[in-house]
Amino acid sequence: MTTPTxxxxxxxxxxxxxxxxxxxxxxxxxxxxxxxxGLDSLDTFDLIFSAEDHFKIKVPNDQIKIETLHxxxxxxxxxxxxxxx
Amino acid sequence: xSIILNRRRVVITGLSVVSPLGNTIAxxxxxxxxxxxGIKLLDADFVDKLDCKIAAQAHFDPADHFSKHTYGMLDRTxxxxxxxxxxxxxxxxxxxxxxxxxxxxxxxxxxxxxxxSVEEAYIRLYRDNASRLKPFTVLMGMNNAAAAAxxxxxxxxxxxxxxxxxxxxxxxAIGEASRQIRHGYADVxxxxxxxxxxxxxxxxxxxxxxxxxxxxxxxxTSSCKPFSADRTGMVLGEGAAMMVLESYEHAIARGATxxxxxxxxxxxxxxxxxxxxxxxGQAITIQTAILDADIPSxxxxxxxxxxxxxxxxxxxxxxxxxxxxxxxAYNLSISSTKSMHGHLMGATGALEAIITTLAVYNNKLxxxxxxxxxxxxxxxxxxxxxxxxxxxxxxxxxxxxxxxGTGASLVFKKxx
Numbered sequence: 001m002t003t004p005t006x007x008x009x010x011x012x013x014x015x016x017x018x019x020x021x022x023x024x025x026x027x028x029x030x031x032x033x034x035x036x037x038g039l040d041s042l043d044t045f046d047l048i049f050s051a052e053d054h055f056k057i058k059v060p061n062d063q064i065k066i067e068t069l070h071x072x073x074x075x076x077x078x079x080x081x082x083x084x085x
Numbered sequence: 086x087s088i089i090l091n092r093r094r095v096v097i098t099g100l101s102v103v104s105p106l107g108n109t110i111a112x113x114x115x116x117x118x119x120x121x122x123g124i125k126l127l128d129a130d131f132v133d134k135l136d137c138k139i140a141a142q143a144h145f146d147p148a149d150h151f152s153k154h155t156y157g158m159l160d161r162t163x164x165x166x167x168x169x170x171x172x173x174x175x176x177x178x179x180x181x182x183x184x185x186x187x188x189x190x191x192x193x194x195x196x197x198x199x200x201x202s203v204e205e206a207y208i209r210l211y212r213d214n215a216s217r218l219k220p221f222t223v224l225m226g227m228n229n230a231a232a233a234a235x236x237x238x239x240x241x242x243x244x245x246x247x248x249x250x251x252x253x254x255x256x257x258a259i260g261e262a263s264r265q266i267r268h269g270y271a272d273v274x275x276x277x278x279x280x281x282x283x284x285x286x287x288x289x290x291x292x293x294x295x296x297x298x299x300x301x302x303x304x305x306t307s308s309c310k311p312f313s314a315d316r317t318g319m320v321l322g323e324g325a326a327m328m329v330l331e332s333y334e335h336a337i338a339r340g341a342t343x344x345x346x347x348x349x350x351x352x353x354x355x356x357x358x359x360x361x362x363x364x365x366g367q368a369i370t371i372q373t374a375i376l377d378a379d380i381p382s383x384x385x386x387x388x389x390x391x392x393x394x395x396x397x398x399x400x401x402x403x404x405x406x407x408x409x410x411x412x413x414a415y416n417l418s419i420s421s422t423k424s425m426h427g428h429l430m431g432a433t434g435a436l437e438a439i440i441t442t443l444a445v446y447n448n449k450l451x452x453x454x455x456x457x458x459x460x461x462x463x464x465x466x467x468x469x470x471x472x473x474x475x476x477x478x479x480x481x482x483x484x485x486x487x488x489x490g491t492g493a494s495l496v497f498k499k500x501x
Contacts, residue, residue, distance in 0.1 A: 019153070020153070020154060020157070021154050022152045022153045022154050038154070042158070042220060042221070042224075043154075045220040046158075046219070046220045046221065049217075049219060049220050
């Protein structure tokens with residue numbers, strides 16, 4: 001699998017958030033806080049779960065320190081590089 | 086001061102269903118008094134692998150009522166329960182003020198809770214060899230998920246309990262909820278039940294118990310035949326049923342429409358056998374409810390029977406009614422509406438409580454359909470095939486009995 005770019009990760013995550021929260025993907029900005037998008041802690045776990053499935057990665061519990069969608073994108077992008085070597 | 090002296094009247098002011106006989110009270114009313122069956126060929130991709138291919142399904146699409154975000158974290162059982170809670174409050178025309186919230190609770194019955202979610206999780210784990218499960222799996226599968234979803238939706242901070250006594254779960258929930266109001270712990274309660282267990286695994290488990298009806302080869306919709314000599318068992322159903330209960334004073338103060346009063350509730354246990362019903366246990370349940378209602382047993386005019394359609398239940402229940410009522414058993418009218426809506430397990434008591442309420446409200450008795458071949462051992466009046474109208478229906482009872490032996494009877498009274 002080709003490692004996705006940060007931009008590709010961000011786009012895929014935005015689409016996941018849009019699908020889960022029933023919101024327009026165009027309304028989601030990279031630096032949006034997850035809270036402002038309506039995600040609570042459970043929704044965030046669910047988003048991480050979907051990202052793990054989609055990108056074939058495993059997010060360690062101690063790395064889930066995220067506030068914005070951008071934080072998630074950076075974390076997921078980093079793990080795709082580390083875990084797809 | 087004794088509990089009896091503290092007794093407040095409890096009335097029913099809101100009703101809602103998601104059921105095999107429709108998702109509005111108007112449709113349910115029309116169908117139960119017209120003898121319409123909701124039993125059909127099960128619409129499921131695994132139907133060919135079943136011995137018993139019939140069921141009473143509810144036609145309910147969560148996307149018609151909720152956002153994907155809301156329904157995505159709820160089992161079908163919770164989705165249906167939540168929808169009926171919203172509609173019951175609307176039907177009651179009840180405004181949930183900040184003052185009311187701590188005085189309003191939720192009592193719900195369910196037999197298997199989030200059966201769909203649990204089975205989906207096991208499929209992922211055991212069949213698909215998944216290494217992990219969805220984050221919501223526990224929250225969707227737990228038995229109190231539906232009651233919790235209702236409490237959250239309406240921000241109710243009164244008592245919130247889930248009752249799981251198999252087929253009597255939601256009758257127990259309604260009875261216990263009425264006591265919360267009667268004894269002053271709450272002013273308003275949402276009380277009912279929800280069940281959705283038409284999954285491959287659950288139906289297979291029921292098949293193994295050999296209690297499910299054989300399909301009527303001439304007419305699938307006539308497969309459930311309570312009290313008939315040719316009955317072969319029960320038909321599984323699904324749905325949710327919800328009542329708004331409130332103290333009489335609370336209802337009158339806000340000018341609510343009152344469907345009926347819950348006058349009595351009795352619960353007792355067979356403690357005889359895990360599946361085999363006992364005449365004594367059922368008779369004690371009935372007598373306890375009548376004692377609680379504080380009326381002579383001769384006042385009861387109609388019983389909505391548990392009436393599953395199994396050989397054993399229907400004879401036992403008929404004999405229990407004779408034991409509890411004596412000669413009056415022959416003056417009563419009794420019907421099993423399961424002949425139309427099937428057995429909704431943990432939700433069935435609530436659906437039948439609503440049907441009994443509608444009977445009292447309309448002075449009309451729903452029939453037992455498919456009763457053309459009377460069983461000599463079931464020799465009471467079961468309102469065969471056609472609804473009956475009474476000049477006035479003052480007192481009615483709804484019976485629920487269960488695997489595990491917990492019985493519950495509710496007594497309803499017409500409001501003058």
